[in-house]
Amino acid sequence: MPMTITEKILAEHAGLDSVSPGDLIQVKVDMALANDITAPLAIRVFNEIGGGSVFDRHRVALVADHFVPNKDIPSAEQVKFVREFARSHNITHYYEGGDVGIEHVLLPEKGLVLPGQVVIGADSHTCTYGALGAFSTGVGSTDLGVIMATGETWLKVPPTIRVNVEGKLAPFVGGKDVILCLISMIGVEGALYSALEFGGGTICNMPMYQRLTMTNMAVEAGGKNGIIEPDDVTRAFVSERVPGDGVDPVFLETDRDAEYEKVINIDAGSLEPQVAFPHSPANARNLSDCGKVALDQVFIGSCTNGALEDLRDAASVLRGRRAASGLRLIIIPGSPRVYREAVREGIVETFLDAGAVIGPPCCGPCLGGHMGILASGERALATTNRNFIGRMGHPESEVYLCNPHVAAASAVLGRIGGPGDL
Amino acid sequence: MVFEGKIWKFGDDVDTDIIIPARFLNVSEASELAKNCFADLRPGFATSVRPGDIMVAGNNFGCGSSREHAPLAIKAAGISLIIACSFARIFYRNAFNIGLPLLESPEASEGLSEGDVVRVDLAAGSIVRISDSTRFSANPVPEFMAGIVRAGGLVPYTIERLGGKTTG
Numbered sequence: 217m218p219m220t221i222t223e224k225i226l227a228e229h230a231g232l233d234s235v236s237p238g239d240l241i242q243v244k245v246d247m248a249l250a251n252d253i254t255a256p257l258a259i260r261v262f263n264e265i266g267g268g269s270v271f272d273r274h275r276v277a278l279v280a281d282h283f284v285p286n287k288d289i290p291s292a293e294q295v296k297f298v299r300e301f302a303r304s305h306n307i308t309h310y311y312e313g314g315d316v317g318i319e320h321v322l323l324p325e326k327g328l329v330l331p332g333q334v335v336i337g338a339d340s341h342t343c344t345y346g347a348l349g350a351f352s353t354g355v356g357s358t359d360l361g362v363i364m365a366t367g368e369t370w371l372k373v374p375p376t377i378r379v380n381v382e383g384k385l386a387p388f389v390g391g392k393d394v395i396l397c398l399i400s401m402i403g404v405e406g407a408l409y410s411a412l413e414f415g416g417g418t419i420c421n422m423p424m425y426q427r428l429t430m431t432n433m434a435v436e437a438g439g440k441n442g443i444i445e446p447d448d449v450t451r452a453f454v455s456e457r458v459p460g461d462g463v464d465p466v467f468l469e470t471d472r473d474a475e476y477e478k479v480i481n482i483d484a485g486s487l488e489p490q491v492a493f494p495h496s497p498a499n500a501r502n503l504s505d506c507g508k509v510a511l512d513q514v515f516i517g518s519c520t521n522g523a524l525e526d527l528r529d530a531a532s533v534l535r536g537r538r539a540a541s542g543l544r545l546i547i548i549p550g551s552p553r554v555y556r557e558a559v560r561e562g563i564v565e566t567f568l569d570a571g572a573v574i575g576p577p578c579c580g581p582c583l584g585g586h587m588g589i590l591a592s593g594e595r596a597l598a599t600t601n602r603n604f605i606g607r608m609g610h611p612e613s614e615v616y617l618c619n620p621h622v623a624a625a626s627a628v629l630g631r632i633g634g635p636g637d638l
Numbered sequence: 639m640v641f642e643g644k645i646w647k648f649g650d651d652v653d654t655d656i657i658i659p660a661r662f663l664n665v666s667e668a669s670e671l672a673k674n675c676f677a678d679l680r681p682g683f684a685t686s687v688r689p690g691d692i693m694v695a696g697n698n699f700g701c702g703s704s705r706e707h708a709p710l711a712i713k714a715a716g717i718s719l720i721i722a723c724s725f726a727r728i729f730y731r732n733a734f735n736i737g738l739p740l741l742e743s744p745e746a747s748e749g750l751s752e753g754d755v756v757r758v759d760l761a762a763g764s765i766v767r768i769s770d771s772t773r774f775s776a777n778p779v780p781e782f783m784a785g786i787v788r789a790g791g792l793v794p795y796t797i798e799r800l801g802g803k804t805t806g
């Protein structure tokens with residue numbers, strides 16, 4: 217029976233020859249992930265089940281990235297609880313302090329998530345790893361607690377929506393713009409319950425960091441997972457990172473006659489940079505239609521655009537320039553490795569010269585946690601993935617979403633604009 | 639499993655913030671959460687629901703955040719089952735996981751009204767209005783998910799399974 221890549225991965229992990237959309241299956245999980253907010257609840261569920269040992273201490277990743285360095289006493293207590301659990305269970309992949317990066321930047325970078333795997337995380341943006349050709353999705357804490365104990369979970373096989381993207385992207389247009397464009401086309405429930413499979417010429421030519429940005433935001437359209445069939449770009453990315461502990465990537469692709477729920481075609485050749493207006497990621501507009509939107513803060517970072525190449529893109533615009541006076545520019549590298557490389561390449565110096573504040577690798581202001589909360593009436597432009605009401609602070613603040621080139625140019629302009637306006 | 643109860647009717651896109659507003663999330667005991675279930679949309683709901691009552695809604699029920707507090711509050715308020723046209727993905731999982739069954743039935747979502755009393759057979763996927771014996775069909779709940787609900791949720795279900803493994 218012809219299957220999509222999503223169906224093939226799920227069938228393989230359920231021990232079945234084939235699966236079809238709608239089937240309820242029990243799958244083996246290759247990597248289970250939680251962060252400092254979701255892990256404490258999951259650990260409590262794990263203990264309720266009877267404690268014991270985790271299903272595999274090498275296949276549970278606990279990443280303290282949201283409210284760190286601990287911003288207050290409750291967050292310090294949460295991380296302490298997770299740390300003690302990690303120690304007592306000898307969890308290999310526990311990250312905090314100088315080892316921590318944003319979970320969805322850290323795991324691909326360390327080769328902890330690989331093509332062909334099933335990755336389940338107590339975080340909605342776990343769907344990011346589909347860029348590598350893995351099946352990955354977010355769940356609640358109860359699900360994750362059970363997975364930590366059993367190494368298995370139940371799933372409903374999603375139907376697949378194929379998104380074909382064709383055309384050569386214009387300068388300063390990337391994966392972020394393509395995914396914002398798609399979400400504005402289909403809406404925040406446009407892919408509810410479904411797999412979003414991206415392909416076509418534009419994706420083939422797209423570097424891995426931009427593919428990760430696209431799959432990261434599959435959940436913003438309601439998708440269960442986002443996925444891209446592995447190709448040479450994937451192989452090159454993975455071969456530099458496989459930890460060599462006997463776990464091998466499995467490169468799968470969709471059968472030519474597999475059935476899709478729907479096929480969406482996007483002509484990206486004429487696509488402009490996109491800016492999502494408050495308060496929905498589906499509110500995207502062309503940069504040229506944005507008008508004059510004055511800004512108080514620009515944030516470059518997050519699991520969506522916190523990779524080294526994202527920082528390079530921003531630095532290419534900021535080099536020799538300064539952020540507008542009165543505007544706060546906050547930049548957070550996605551991981552310690554990204555940070556180190558950015559220092560080595562002189563990117564951090566470019567940012568400092570531009571008047572930016574550089575934060576330690578963590579989620580930072582993305583979820584209104586700390587390090588850049590907005591006051592009432594303030595307006596921020598961010599390279600993040602959500603601009604819901606109050607997402608970065610006061611309920612009467614506003615968040616606009618864009619790519620790193622546009623964020624950097626806007627920081628210099630003091631209003632929303634592109635590198636072409638400088 | 640068979641349920642019988644009075645219908646509480648809701649519309650489309652009921653989100654988790656409406657089910658349990660964020661300002662009430664400073665506690666996590668289900669009984670406390672239940673007191674504030676639908677506090678803004680339907681004040682008094684929590685005190686008027688009778689144990690066993692059934693909720694009927696439209697499209698995309700439970701959209702929004704992944705908070706498990708939402709299905710916990712509904713269940714602890716006394717609702718035994720939710721029937722809707724469709725459910726948001728993470729809510730769907732979370733509800734079964736905490737032992738609150740859901741049924742997808744566009745027919746029933748359309749045809750049932752507030753106050754109707756219905757009899758629901760979960761395994762068969764049948765919904766019958768008592769007053770005039772009108773029948774509505776739904777996708778039956780798959781056996782292993784019904785098993786999760788019978789056990790009282792994913793935690794007790796998993797304990798049973800793990801227990802079975804060690805003795806078998």
Ligand code: SF4
Binds near residue numbers: 282318339519582600
């Ligand atoms: S960077 Fe933002 S979206 Fe990504 S994991 Fe952190 S809080 Fe969530």
